[in-house]
Amino acid sequence: MEIINLLRGDITQQDLLNYYNASISYEDLPDNIRGFVFLYRSIYHIIINKKLTYYLRRKTVLHELAHIELSHLGQLDRDLFAFRIDDCEDEADSYIQFLLETMKND
Numbered sequence: 001m002e003i004i005n006l007l008r009g010d011i012t013q014q015d016l017l018n019y020y021n022a023s024i025s026y027e028d029l030p031d032n033i034r035g036f037v038f039l040y041r042s043i044y045h046i047i048i049n050k051k052l053t054y055y056l057r058r059k060t061v062l063h064e065l066a067h068i069e070l071s072h073l074g075q076l077d078r079d080l081f082a083f084r085i086d087d088c089e090d091e092a093d094s095y096i097q098f099l100l101e102t103m104k105n106d
Contacts, residue, residue: 003065004099020068024061035060039073060069066092066100 001019005011017023022044029035029049034056046064048057061102067073072088
């Protein structure tokens with residue numbers, strides 16, 4: 001299962017969350033934080049700022065799922081991650097954009 005299946009409507013968001021062993025929580029976060037994902041006890045926890053609009057919540061969920069699909073959480077140690085965080089953020093955004101463009105061309 002992949003995000004593109006979710007975007008095409010072949011699976012539900014819950015199907016993808018189950019596949020990745022992930023959960024989503026909506027929390028009161030600072031305005032400059034849309035969301036984040038972390039791995040704890042083999043479960044991916046996606047935290048989304050509950051103050052976001054519906055559209056930004058959906059976009060942020062896709063972005064955080066991209067981090068999971070691209071294995072960003074498992075490939076870097078913490079010290080190195082501090083230097084690569086911008087690259088990972090850009091890659092997650094680019095990946096979602098690539099999927100959306102792929103769907104347009106299908």
